[in-house]
Amino acid sequence: xxxxxxxxxxxxxxxxxxxxxxxxxxxxxxxxxxxxxxxxxxxxxxxxxxxxxxxxxx
Amino acid sequence: xxxxxxxxxxxxxxxxxxxxxxxxxxxxxxxxxxxxxxxxxxxxxxxxxxxxxxxxxxxxxxxxxxxxxxxxxxxxxxxxxxxxxxxxxxxxxxxxxxxxxxxxxxxxxxxxxxxxxxxxxxxxxxxxxxxxxxxxxxxxxxxxxxxxxxxxxxxxxxxxxxxxxxxxxxxxxxxxxxxxxxxxxxxxxxxxxxxxxxxxxxxxxxxxxxxxxxxxxxxxxxxxxxxxxxxxxxxxxxxxxxxxxxxxxxxxxxxxxxxxxxxxxxxxxxxxxxxxxxxxxxxxxxxxxxxxxxxxxxxxxxxxxxxxxxxxxxxxxxxxxxxxxxxxxxxxxxxxxxxxxxxxxxxxxxxxxxxxxxxxxxxxxxxxxxxxxxxxxxxxxxxxxxxxxxxxxxxxxxxxxxxxxxxxxxxxxxxxxxxxxxxxxxxxxxxxxxxxxxxxxxxxxxxxxxxxxxxxxxxxxxxxxxxxxx
Numbered sequence: 001x002x003x004x005x006x007x008x009x010x011x012x013x014x015x016x017x018x019x020x021x022x023x024x025x026x027x028x029x030x031x032x033x034x035x036x037x038x039x040x041x042x043x044x045x046x047x048x049x050x051x052x053x054x055x056x057x058x
Numbered sequence: 059x060x061x062x063x064x065x066x067x068x069x070x071x072x073x074x075x076x077x078x079x080x081x082x083x084x085x086x087x088x089x090x091x092x093x094x095x096x097x098x099x100x101x102x103x104x105x106x107x108x109x110x111x112x113x114x115x116x117x118x119x120x121x122x123x124x125x126x127x128x129x130x131x132x133x134x135x136x137x138x139x140x141x142x143x144x145x146x147x148x149x150x151x152x153x154x155x156x157x158x159x160x161x162x163x164x165x166x167x168x169x170x171x172x173x174x175x176x177x178x179x180x181x182x183x184x185x186x187x188x189x190x191x192x193x194x195x196x197x198x199x200x201x202x203x204x205x206x207x208x209x210x211x212x213x214x215x216x217x218x219x220x221x222x223x224x225x226x227x228x229x230x231x232x233x234x235x236x237x238x239x240x241x242x243x244x245x246x247x248x249x250x251x252x253x254x255x256x257x258x259x260x261x262x263x264x265x266x267x268x269x270x271x272x273x274x275x276x277x278x279x280x281x282x283x284x285x286x287x288x289x290x291x292x293x294x295x296x297x298x299x300x301x302x303x304x305x306x307x308x309x310x311x312x313x314x315x316x317x318x319x320x321x322x323x324x325x326x327x328x329x330x331x332x333x334x335x336x337x338x339x340x341x342x343x344x345x346x347x348x349x350x351x352x353x354x355x356x357x358x359x360x361x362x363x364x365x366x367x368x369x370x371x372x373x374x375x376x377x378x379x380x381x382x383x384x385x386x387x388x389x390x391x392x393x394x395x396x397x398x399x400x401x402x403x404x405x406x407x408x409x410x411x412x413x414x415x416x417x418x419x420x421x422x423x424x425x426x427x428x429x430x431x432x433x434x435x436x437x438x439x440x441x442x443x444x445x446x447x448x449x450x451x452x453x454x455x456x457x458x459x460x461x462x463x464x465x466x467x468x469x470x471x472x473x474x475x476x477x478x479x480x481x482x483x484x485x486x487x488x489x490x491x492x493x494x495x496x497x498x499x500x501x502x503x504x505x506x507x508x509x510x511x512x513x514x515x516x517x518x519x520x521x522x523x524x525x526x527x528x
Binding site for chain 1: 063077078079084087090118119120121122123140141142143145146149150154175176179182183185186189192193214216219220223224226227250254257261
């Protein structure tokens with residue numbers, strides 16, 4: 001038997017017509033490629049730092 | 059190789075020297091996006107919009123510029139009543155790809171149906187309010203709003219699902235079933251609806267089981283009154299006995315059916331078959347009788363048809379007779395009128411009536427009378443018509459001039475203007491390119507009107523036209 005109070009928690013408010021504009025503006029279009037891009041840029045920085053540290057030790 | 063991200067040409071390897079993007083990973087992401095899109099299309103075609111939405115969301119997660127997937131995502135949202143989500147996706151799609159993108163058409167179409175959009179939007183608003191009321195514990199108010207929401211936006215599956223959950227919680231299975239089936243009709247495999255359906259079905263089964271166990275234990279208690287363990291054994295043996303009795307009953311029932319069928323086949327069927335055969339024979343006999351009647355023309359229909367044909371012929375003859383009588387009466391009336399016109403010197407009107415009379419149907423006596431009348435009025439009327447013909451010729455209306463002059467000549471062939479009528483008719487023929495006809499008119503002038511003022515002109519014309527013909 002379902003618990004109605006718990007069940008209600010599974011439901012969310014639906015976007016209303018007046019809020020579409022704000023929602024569209026606040027939506028940041030991100031996809032896996034952006035994430036990959038981010039990871040690549042981060043790893044490049046990490047590698048550079050590592051290389052810098054390695055050079056300093058030498 | 060060209061970089062998928064910035065378009066820079068990569069000469070070696072797969073890492074773009076310009077932006078540093080790993081192109082193999084980018085290609086894989088794009089392939090994954092397309093795979094998810096295909097899944098989304100398949101789900102949407104099946105009417106499984108929830109799964110389509112999941113797949114298409116993943117698709118645009120892999121490639122945010124896949125506007126086709128975004129459009130389909132919008133359509134899927136629209137199908138389950140999430141009009142605002144649909145609009146949002148189409149707006150984003152239209153901004154990502156401005157040309158050759160149907161998203162703008164979808165938006166325009168919604169905006170054109172502003173009242174419908176408002177209704178759907180109100181449905182969503184009601185749903186949000188109902189959800190809030192449920193959270194506050196005002197279930198009655200929430201249900202009213204939820205029902206309104208479904209009325210306004212019938213495709214809004216979230217509202218129907220929430221209503222189902224409420225009905226299950228108050229154990230109103232009939233209503234719960236109704237709403238759950240409504241959702242599954244819109245969204246074939248809606249996960250929440252399927253979960254609720256399973257809940258309703260399992261609770262129904264458990265109710266049936268509980269009821270049967272209760273009945274058995276009641277019987278056991280009433281009849282035997284043994285302890286719990288013994289009761290269980292007893293109830294098992296009771297079931298076994300019940301099954302045996304049931305089997306015997308079924309076997310007897312089946313034997314009864316077979317026996318009845320056999321009796322029916324041996325006693326009743328032959329008489330039924332004989333009766334049917336007799337009926338068929340009678341009908342075939344009747345068909346052949348009707349065919350014979352039809353061929354001989356003695357059938358009721360043929361006789362009736364023949365009578366009707368005769369009646370029609372008689373009526374047609376009568377009709378012709380009346381028509382003839384009417385025509386004679388009309389002509390008599392016309393002649394009287396023409397005579398009256400002549401008496402009052404209205405020759406043109408009299409001539410017009412006499413010109414249109416059908417002389418063939420007139421008696422010799424009447425015909426002679428009509429000829430006298432024509433002799434009185436035709437020369438005058440012919441001149442009037444001649445003058446009208448000349449005016450038409452002068453104004454370049456040759457068709458009208460031709461008709462008038464021919465009529466004038468027909469009415470008055472031996473008047474002072476008759477040769478002139480022929481001369482103008484010849485000129486019209488020349489203008490029409492009918493030189494043979496023109497020559498014939500000129501020849502008539504030369505042959506019939508030796509004193510004509512256009513005699514020598516006609517002669518010259520004949521010579522000219524003959525020379526042209528070679």
